[in-house]
Amino acid sequence: MTSFLDRIRAAAPIASRYGGSKFRKPTDALVADLEAALSPGQVRADGAQRALLSHDASLFDGGVAGPVCFPTTGEEVQAVVTVALRHNRAIVPRGAGTGLAGGAIPFGAPVVISLTRMNRILEVDVENRVAWVEPGVVNLDLTKHLKRIGFHFAPDPSSQQVCTIGGNVATNSGGPHCLAYGVTDAHVLAVEIVLASGEKAMLGSIGPQDEGLDLRGAFIGSEGTLGVATKVAVRLTKNPPAVKTLLLSFASVRAAANTVSAVIAAGIVPAAMEVMDQRITIAVENFVKAGYPVDAAAVLLAEVEGLADGVKIEAEQISAIGTQNGATEVRLAQSEAERELLWKGRKTAFGAVAQIKPDYYLHDTVVPRSALADVLEEIYKIADRHQLIVMNVFHAGDGNLHPLLLFDRRIEGELDRVHAAGAEIVEASLAAGGVLSGEHGIGIEKQDYMDRLFTSDDLDHQNRLRNAFDPSCRTNPGKVLPMAHSCADIQALRSVPAGVWG
Amino acid sequence: MTTTPTTSTLKVTDPVLLEFAAEVGASGKVAVVGAQTRWDVGGQPAKGVRQLGAPAGVVEYKPEEMTVKVRAGTSVSDLDAELAAAGQRCALPNRGGTVGGAVAVGEDHLGVLGRGPVRDSVLQVRYVSADGVTVTGGGPVVKNVSGFNLPKLMVGSLGVLGCLSEFVLRTNPVPGVSRWLQFADADPFAVFDLAHRPGAVLWNGTSTWVLLEGYLPDVEAQNTLLIKQWAGVEVEAPPPLPQHRWAMPPAALSTVGPLPTGEFVASVGVGRLWGQRPAPPTAQDPVVVELSRRLKTNFDPTGRLNPGRTP
Incomplete structure (x- = not known):
């Protein structure tokens, strides 16, 4: 199978090269028009900036950014899109670039629209339980802003200190607390977007959402391929009056996974249920000193919230179910400080692995909860076969696996083994009745797996949805759908004059 | 493990769904009829159109996964009864209609603040396309961002983009x-x-x-x-x-x-x-109207699916 990147390189008439110094600074009519539409300071075409924004947080290279624009208003986004349309150039919106599936990587020197300067919280409307924000607002900044009035924004991806609301909308982000609260699409009521045609539309409304075609729902999670979000109405969630966090230790990963299934089967939906295996627990404990039990094969972090009595009842039930399933220790966080420390450990887990290997590849698949233990066992075997260290830290309550494959890119052949193991992990998840991604998205990472989950007709219908929003296929072309199924993306990637932007 | 599923295993093989797809066929105007409790939402169905009923039955219920696979023609009452027996419930309102009708209309339950909206509860959808082919969107698990969100598009679509045949719905425990x-x-x-x-x-x-x-x-x-x-x-x-x-x-x-x-x-x-009286008409964003029109054209170029209705 030729890789998607190889096909992109073959399709686009520009030499795909990586490295800041290799990017030139072209002066052409496109740049001049963009500078006229914005201000010269808001358009960057220099090699350093283009090299920087040719990447996201994934390992994929081969992206080539065109001019990079930093609009500050929706009108400026419209102006940029209109100039790109006039020059028949593709557009790629991006937020903080924390995506792990390559969704924001630009191909074919498109106009890159960085929304990081659109970072204002426009209005907090408590009466309607909604906040209007610009797409560049950082997830955690919004939640901190809402804290003083007793509310928060529920989706809490591990990257929440840097990732933006616009990026959350693009990938339909999740996070540990999405078990009870739902992912981003349950918390975004309306999105103002700019289409590739330059037209502006308001999708959804802050009123009841149960009439008409749900264009808002179709837009969320479309990975920047349907248009550019310029304003987002997010739902405010009231902070719970009571919270309890439990840490359960187990002698096997299977016992932890079984506990998760048993809790759900008992009719309890905790706010979060996260599992960490022993390797990641040791790494995290070295790093945050949260008192995690480093001798346990797996730990389950469970959080319940709501009114005081129900929280007490559920904490007791989870404790009992854990014990029935062989928990060797059940610990209840005794203070808010202890609770925060436990969560800090969970949320900084990915950073902690740098102690062991310089690089990691973070996977993301979902399986039925009842298959968690079997698939995890298979993942350990796959890593062993490829002589790789794997660590598991995941949203167990949702069946959302996040195996971390550790490697050192300086060691020849190690990254190839990581990719081979990754492919087997995806296959194992699909074979168990799972799906390709729970929260990272498809981007370019999993495009070539899409036909393992969907038939040709299914993909054709997904493309019809895409095509209705962007018949020209100029919005973030070459993403999500395999090339054979995506409208005219190849043409959009070929529209750049050879030699100028390579 | 890691047995490679062949493309054919992705194809829908349930004979009941295939029979429904054959009934819908690839030509002629068709309307799918549920219990007609919301039969006039989005306009009167066109007259003289071939009418079909969607297949019924709960196909697979997994309380421990909090999911249920159910065919569109099942009555909401039957679904509710099956869920209640396992101490669970779903987001669909029970107004005497069918599951397919409830999804097609998309109206939320009166207790939406506790149950969640219908549009968030449809994890996977199957429908018969205007070409007479059964299409699957979404996936059977509770969390999924694999590709474009066809389930969202079908909730509230009044069946004008495809003839709804089967869903995987999220379920939740009934409160004490x-x-x-x-x-x-x-x-x-x-x-x-x-x-x-x-x-x-x-x-x-x-x-x-x-x-x-x-x-x-x-x-x-x-x-x-x-x-x-x-x-x-x-x-x-x-x-x-x-x-x-x-x-x-x-x-x-x-x-x-x-x-x-x-x-x-x-x-x-x-x-x-x-x-007690109808809502006054509200102004619609012309770009949104145009997007909806293009979706209809892309999914049903000849306008054969549920003519007369506009979501």
Whole structure:
């Protein structure tokens, strides 16, 4: 199978090269028009900036950014899109670039629209339980802003200190607390977007959402391929009056996974249920000193919230179910400080692995909860076969696996083994009745797996949805759908004059 | 493990769904008929169109996964009964109709604040396309961002993009206690603020109803808290709802100008109002109208699916 990147390189008439110094600074009519539409300071075409924004947080290279624009208003986004349309150039919106599936990587020197300067919280409307924000607002900044009035924004991806609301909308982000609260699409009521045609539309409304075609729902999670979000109405969630966090230790990963299934089967939906295996627990404990039990094969972090009595009842039930399933220790966080420390450990887990290997590849698949233990066992075997260290830290309550494959890119052949193991992990998840991604998205990472989950007709219908929003296929072309199924993306990637932007 | 599924295993093989697809076929105008409880939403169905019923039956129910696979022609009552036997429920309202009808109309349950919206509860959808082919969108697990969100597009579509045949729906545990309280003279907005995540707060201009759900001691505590503030009594059921649906921002309910008391029931915190007269027409964003039109054209180029209806 030729890789998607190889096909992109073959399709686009520009030499795909990586490295800041290799990017030139072209002066052409496109740049001049963009500078006229914005201000010269808001358009960057220099090699350093283009090299920087040719990447996201994934390992994929081969992206080539065109001019990079930093609009500050929706009108400026419209102006940029209109100039790109006039020059028949593709557009790629991006937020903080924390995506792990390559969704924001630009191909074919498109106009890159960085929304990081659109970072204002426009209005907090408590009466309607909604906040209007610009797409560049950082997830955690919004939640901190809402804290003083007793509310928060529920989706809490591990990257929440840097990732933006616009990026959350693009990938339909999740996070540990999405078990009870739902992912981003349950918390975004309306999105103002700019289409590739330059037209502006308001999708959804802050009123009841149960009439008409749900264009808002179709837009969320479309990975920047349907248009550019310029304003987002997010739902405010009231902070719970009571919270309890439990840490359960187990002698096997299977016992932890079984506990998760048993809790759900008992009719309890905790706010979060996260599992960490022993390797990641040791790494995290070295790093945050949260008192995690480093001798346990797996730990389950469970959080319940709501009114005081129900929280007490559920904490007791989870404790009992854990014990029935062989928990060797059940610990209840005794203070808010202890609770925060436990969560800090969970949320900084990915950073902690740098102690062991310089690089990691973070996977993301979902399986039925009842298959968690079997698939995890298979993942350990796959890593062993490829002589790789794997660590598991995941949203167990949702069946959302996040195996971390550790490697050192300086060691020849190690990254190839990581990719081979990754492919087997995806296959194992699909074979168990799972799906390709729970929260990272498809981007370019999993495009070539899409036909393992969907038939040709299914993909054709997904493309019809895409095509209705962007018949020209100029919005973030070459993403999500395999090339054979995506409208005219190849043409959009070929529209750049050879030699100028390579 | 890692047996490679061949492309054919992705194809829908359920003979009941295949038979329905054959009935829909690839030509001629068709309308899918449920129980016709919302038969006039989005316009009258065109006359003289071939009418079909969708297949029925709960295909697979996994309480421990909190998912149920159910065919569109199943009655919501039958689904509810099966879920209730395992202590669970779903987001669909039971107005005497079918599961497919409820998804096609997309109307939320009266207790949407507790149950969640219908559009968030459809994890996977199967429908027969205008070409007569069964298409699958979404996936059978509770969390999924693999590709474009066809399930979202089908909720509220009135069947004009495809003939809905089967869904995987999210289910949830039934709370230990559900209790309706009625207050003769309370401020419904203050009730909404004071109660912790109520299942519903309704208001008809004078009386306020609140649905408290959860563990018994929590419900008792909430009950006491509210009754301390306003005189209220426990009642069996919420008030009957007038026929016509109005939509507005939740805060705008406090100024429901033209409707006299007794002619409406409003859902506080949601912005839904049921009125005895139809809602005044609202201006639509022309770009949104055009996007909806293009979706219709892309999914059903000849306009053969459920003609006469516009979501």
